[in-house]
Amino acid sequence: MKLAGLKSVENAHEESVWAVTWIPATETRGALLLTGSLDETVKLWRSDELVLQGTNTGHCLGVVSVAAHPSGVIAASASLDSSIRVFDVDTNATIATLEAIPSEVWKMQFDPKGTILAVAGGGSASIKLWDTATWQLIDTLSVPRPESSKPSDKSGSGKFVLSVAWSPDGKRLACGSMDGTISVFDVARAKFLHHLDGHYMPVRSLVYSPIDPRVLYSASDDAHVHMYDAEGKSLIGAMSGHSSWVLSMDVSPDGGALATGSSDRTVRLWDLGMRAAVQTMSNHTDQVWGVAFRPPGGAGVRAGRLASVSDDKSISLYDYS
Template sequence: MKLAGIKSVENAHDDSIWAATWLPSTASRPPLLLTGSLDETVRMWRSDDLVLERTNTGHCLGVASVAAHPLGSIAASSSLDSFVRVFDVDSNATIATLEAPPSEVWQMRFDPKGAVLAVAGGGSASVKLWDTNTWELVATLSIPRPEGSKPTDKSGSKKFVLSVAWSPDGKRLACGSMDGTISVFDVQRGKFLHHLEGHYMPVRSLVYSPYDPRLLFTASDDTNVHMYDAEGKALVGNMSGHASWVLCVDVSPDGAAIATGSSDKTVRLWDLAMRASVQTMSNHTDQVWGVAFRPDGRGGRLASVSDDKSVSLYDYS
C-alpha cells in the first residue's frame, strides 16, 4: 500500500484548517471534501482537482469540527463557541442550529445509519446525542466520575471530551478525553461500559475499524497510536513513530491501513498487518489537524488539512 500526492492547494483557507471530512456522493454529485478553518468558514471541494465548490460563512469563531451525514446530503459544522450549524449540502440552507454552552461541543460524528448526531461534549464530560429528524437532544452519555471524588468537585473538567467515534454497527460509541482515557458506551441502553486505559495525554481522535466492531484506533498527544479491543478492554497494539502529538487518525475503507496526522507536520500511513509506519508524507509545513479517507468511489483517496492553510489529496492504493 502506498500514498501518492495528487494535488495540493496552498492557502485553501485564509487561516489554519482544523477539520476535514468527506461527504459521500449522492445521485446528483460526486463526493465532496468538507473543510473547516480558523477563518470561520466551511469550504467544499470537488475531488480530484480540489476545485472550490462553495464557501459557507456564518460562524463567529474558528470552525473546530465538521461532520458528514452518511447519505451525503446533510453536514454539520461547529465553532469554538459551541455553535453547531446543520445544513443542506446542496442548497446551503440551514436545517438546524444546535446551541450548547461554549466549550461543550468539540468533535461531531453522525452514526452509520445517520439517525443520530453524536457530539463530544467538551467540558461537560459527556457525549450528547441529537436526533437527526427532530434535532432534539435525545440522550446524554456521561462519563462517570472517578471513585472518591465529590460531585461538587469540579475536577470533573479534567475529563474534557475531545473526540467521539461510532462502531460500524452503530451499537457502541467511544469517546476520548483530555486525560487520555477512552470511554466506551452502549448506545441502545445509554449505558457507560468501561474505560480503555493506556494513553496519558489527550486523545484527540479515534475511529473504529470499518469491519470489526471491536477494533478501535486512537490518536493521542503522547505521540502514540493505539489499537484497542474495545469490548475486551485490552490494549492490543501500539504504533509509535510520530515525533509530536498525534492529532488525527482515520482508517482506510478496506480496513487494512490507517493514516495519522501530527504536530510534527507529517502524515503517516500505517500498515495494520505489520503494525508499522510504511510511509511518511512531509509536504505540510505546519501541524496536520485532519486526515480523511474517502469512503466510497473507485480509487482510494486520502485528504489532509493543516495549520499551514493547505489541503492535500493523495491517492491510496
C-alpha cells in the same frame, strides 16, 4: 499500500484548517471534501480536482469540527461560537442550529444509519446525542471519573471530552478525554460500559475499524497510536513513530491501513497487518489537524483518496493504493 501526492491547495482558507471530512457521493454528484477553518468558514471542494465548490459562512468564530451524514445530503459544522450548524450540502440552506454552551463542542459524528449526531461535549464531560429527524437533544451520556484518578482532581478538567467515534454497527460509542482515558458506551441502553486505559495525555482522535466492530484505534498527544479490543477492554497493539502529538487519524475503507496527522507536520500511513508505519508524507509546513479517507461509492470511482489539512492553511490530496 502506499500514498502518492496528487494535489495541494495553498491558502485554501485564510486561517488554520482544523477540520476535514468527506461527504459521500449521491445519485446526482460525486463525493465532496468538506473543510472547516479558524477563519470561520466551511468550504466544499470537488473530489479529485480540489476545485472550490462553495463557501459557507454563518459562524462567528473558528470552525473546529465538520461531519457528513451518510446520505451525503446534509452536513454539520461546529464552531467555537458555541453552535452547530446543520446544512443542506447542495443548497447551503441551514436546516438546524444546535446551541451548545462554551467549550461544549469538539469532534462530532453521525451514526452509520444517520439517525443520531453524536457530539463530544467538551467541558460538560459528556457525549450529546441529537435526533436528526427533529434536531432535539435526546440524550447526554456522562463520562464517569476513572477509579484511578486522584481525588484532588475535583475540577473534573481531565474529563474534558475531545473526540467521539461510532462503531460500524452503531451499537457502541467511544469518546476520548483530556486525561487520556477512553470511555465506551452502549448506545441503545444509554449505558457506560468501561474505560480503556493506556494513554496519559489527551486523546484527540478515535476511529473504529470498518470491518470489525470490536476494534478501536486511538491517537494521543503522547505520540502513540493504540489499537484496542473495545469489548474485551484490552490493548492489543501500540504503534509509535511520530515525534510529537498525534492530532488526527482515519482508517481506510478496506480496514487495512491507518493514516495519522501530527504536530510534527507529517502524515503517516500505517499497515495494520504489520502494525507499523510504512510511509511518511511531509507536504505540510505546520501541524496536521485532520486526515480523512474518501468513502467508497459514486459512479466510476475506483481509486482511493486521502486528504489532510493543516495549520499552514493548505489541503493536500493523496492517491491511496
